[in-house]
Amino acid sequence: MQNTKISVLGDGGWGTALSLLLSKKGYNVTLWGAFPDYISELRKSRENKKFLPGFTIPDSMVITANAEEALDGAVLAVIAIPSKYLRQTLQKIKEVEIGSTVLASVVKGVEKETFKRPSEIIKEELGSVRIAVLSGPTIANEVAEGLPASSVVASDSEETATLTQEIFMSEAFRVYTGEDVVGVELGGALKNIIAIAAGISDGLGFGSNAKAALFTRGLVEMARIGTALGARLETFSGLSGMGDLVTTCISLYSRNRYVGESIAQGKKLTDILNGMEMVAEGVETTQSVFHLAKQIGVDAPITDQVYKVLFEDKNPLEAVNDLMTRNKKAE
């Protein structure tokens, strides 16, 4: 392991937490970020103050803004770039030779205009490569602290899935394999819409009964949209669906939940987003899914209401009431 090189592309909270996890396992980890100034600050301070404060990055970890240096000789490269910046970042590094390096995407979200999933974008930009996707209930801070967590890795190739599983698996971080790449990626994207709704419920002062109802109906909505796009139904009952949704709805660290809570407390969306260092992927996902669901004719009542609250200044209380009093009588 000492000589096995892993590179992590993306110096956000999740990229940094995974770098620490892999480094603790004894891998030779290189962390890459797109912004040279921030990277040289990171290299000096050995702490990711913006995105994962409170954790020391060991001296053994290489920190670089040079993609060629990062990828050279890496057995596996973790792609941990926000979906919003994914394509443009990959375009910058597409000249670098990928070779047999396995790419493990941990990106949660979809491309706003095209609704393409991260692994699709990676394939388009970097050509034919070995890709796995890893997702699940994995709040970055908790993983960095070494608290127990679990996730699922899916790939079209069983060999690629198993290799990725072995690299990430540890006593505290359990990795299961799966085959449904579409479902695993869509779960991680769609749950952010429901997390915003859960945050709205919190912000209105509602309790855990309301959140549980939103959660239950939300998962049905996620599965309905996901299966319409080719995902398998059962994937939404797993770690990357229900599991990730739970942690996102209950964690105080969840950015999307926070956006919902803030907007229900009367703040303006632009002010909320401007005040955040991190990206709340769910805001753009809501826009995409709102339009997509209409295009493909899928019923998405929670997404509709979240969209109206975020982008049409609908009163949050009215939105929740409209959801609660829908005419559905049988479960």
Place this chain on the structure above:
Amino acid sequence: MQNTKISVLGDGGWGTALSLLLSKKGYNVTLWGAFPDYISELRKSRENKKFLPGFTIPDSMVITANAEEALDGAVLAVIAIPSKYLRQTLQKIKEVEIGSTVLASVVKGVEKETFKRPSEIIKEELGSVRIAVLSGPTIANEVAEGLPASSVVASDSEETATLTQEIFMSEAFRVYTGEDVVGVELGGALKNIIAIAAGISDGLGFGSNAKAALFTRGLVEMARIGTALGARLETFSGLSGMGDLVTTCISLYSRNRYVGESIAQGKKLTDILNGMEMVAEGVETTQSVFHLAKQIGVDAPITDQVYKVLFEDKNPLEAVNDLMTRNKKAE
């Protein structure tokens, strides 16, 4: 409605909260409790200080320890008695004429020795009656406060289900109908085991990632046991399964979660239970399901570990580790 009489049998937190809800809807509500001393205290103080403190019981509500008076002329009687005391309580009132009164059981739990569900016990003790079961993510305090909540009512008779739905339905309390009586009742019982496990995770200082994993695996375990006993799989994805499980795992009011948390903090089970006014149904449910699962040959790893922690002094950390490191590799 002014003349429609509803009786609520059981003066615990949930019975009281439902009495308040029905009274607010304009029904003529009679609340019955088994202990004459506590009932006369309740009648004077107009507050259920032990089980639902902070809420005033209106003067219009009749409070009685006389079952005949309670049931006489009632269109519907809510059965809100802890499963542990259900059979013996029903035996005391079985001489009372039930007639066409619909019985709506809101009991969560099963009979320890027989694993019988509340509606089965009711049928056995009161003979052929019209029964519905109501369950879902419904923490009593929140419902009493008028915060939004939702639930599902199931009955073998569609007419009985619809009548019960109409009686409970309000703007803040949404009621859906279902047909799977077995699934609705078992969801409400089995989730308490997982809630204890979630509490153990909390007590060990673990975060929302660990809880989400327990939750996801826990629901699979609930569905596996439930379907082996005749429930429908999809019921566990609904309000009475997943929904109730979520609220129980996250609410600070959940007694079962509290039991798990306390035991992980090093307290003894008998001390915890002696210190609680309310019944933590999950403790006995864990015992029942532990033995039942072995009898019917169903794999129940979370129940096994919770049982060992509660009744065999197993170290909680070791129990969670044993769960996390099980040999399962594919999700």
